[in-house]
Amino acid sequence: MFNLLCNKLNQRNLEEILISNDFIDIYKIANNIRKQYKGDYVHIRALIEFSNICKSHCYYCGLRCENNKVQRYRLSEKQILRNVEFSVKSGYKTIVLQSGEDLFWDSDKLCALIKQIKKYDIAITLSIGERSYEEYKAFKAAGADRYLLRIETTDKNLYRELHPNMSFDNRINCLYNLKSLGYETGTGCIVGLPNQSIESLAQDIMFFKDLNADMVGIGPFIPHPDTPLADADNNNFDSALKVTALTRIVLPDINIPATTAMESLKPNGRITALNSGANVVMINVTDNDYKNKYEIYPNKVCLNSINDILAAGRKISQSKGFRKDKN
Numbered sequence: 001m002f003n004l005l006c007n008k009l010n011q012r013n014l015e016e017i018l019i020s021n022d023f024i025d026i027y028k029i030a031n032n033i034r035k036q037y038k039g040d041y042v043h044i045r046a047l048i049e050f051s052n053i054c055k056s057h058c059y060y061c062g063l064r065c066e067n068n069k070v071q072r073y074r075l076s077e078k079q080i081l082r083n084v085e086f087s088v089k090s091g092y093k094t095i096v097l098q099s100g101e102d103l104f105w106d107s108d109k110l111c112a113l114i115k116q117i118k119k120y121d122i123a124i125t126l127s128i129g130e131r132s133y134e135e136y137k138a139f140k141a142a143g144a145d146r147y148l149l150r151i152e153t154t155d156k157n158l159y160r161e162l163h164p165n166m167s168f169d170n171r172i173n174c175l176y177n178l179k180s181l182g183y184e185t186g187t188g189c190i191v192g193l194p195n196q197s198i199e200s201l202a203q204d205i206m207f208f209k210d211l212n213a214d215m216v217g218i219g220p221f222i223p224h225p226d227t228p229l230a231d232a233d234n235n236n237f238d239s240a241l242k243v244t245a246l247t248r249i250v251l252p253d254i255n256i257p258a259t260t261a262m263e264s265l266k267p268n269g270r271i272t273a274l275n276s277g278a279n280v281v282m283i284n285v286t287d288n289d290y291k292n293k294y295e296i297y298p299n300k301v302c303l304n305s306i307n308d309i310l311a312a313g314r315k316i317s318q319s320k321g322f323r324k325d326k327n
């Protein structure tokens, strides 16, 4: 049954499941597949949000450059390395360096930073947006292991509406460039955007499969009051959970985070996601002075504890948590 589902689900099946309220117990199936392929281990990623400065205009994001209510910050290399040292001492095996599209951090500066961090025995994931092939190549040569770049939506028209001055085709190119350079490549989507169709959500999942994504992060849309989408609906937890479960079914061995947006929308949302196909959790290790200024969506929950994960019967992985790692 599991393998049949993994191999055979197509666009139409996905649409039918997404539209249905009681089609099958996909959460249970996704949880079983997660257990079969990834075990009970949860990979912890230490998240460092090192700059909230961004040149982009994404309609859904509180960090968009037009939002002048945000207090902007950019951590120095020294501050970032302090967060890295804390992560290493805490036993985390991967750090995620995340920022807005901040071009202050050019290729030379980032490569120097990556080399500093690689002196520690820790994997590096970059999440810094669209860059050229040459820059991606340089970051990889400097030691970066993984890269996160969410496609956000595969509906081209919706993508254009929500991302002024950005190119859908360029984003796709970036993802295939990352893959070709040997990064473990992460992507993902937002679920519940205004005018987003069921067809396009199914298409998102098919895209993750076509790309053979190594990681997929799915976040429910949460409107930010200081963006053009401030008045949009906010009731997207269940749909995001369904897309998470279906992604696990379609790509059984990949890494799927229980996103902080899930927890922000529903108490215990992180555990619910872990029980519906997810196997990764981000712990925010950015200094407290800055954490709350990285507000892509409002009321972001910054998780510092793993106790609820252990209480839910899961184990904390001691590996770097690559796609092939089973523990």
Ligand code: SF4
Residues within 6 Å of the ligand: 054, 055, 056, 057, 058, 061, 062, 063, 064, 065, 099, 100, 101, 129, 296
């Ligand atoms: S989603 Fe990313 S690129 Fe878009 S405005 Fe926000 S921080 Fe910038």
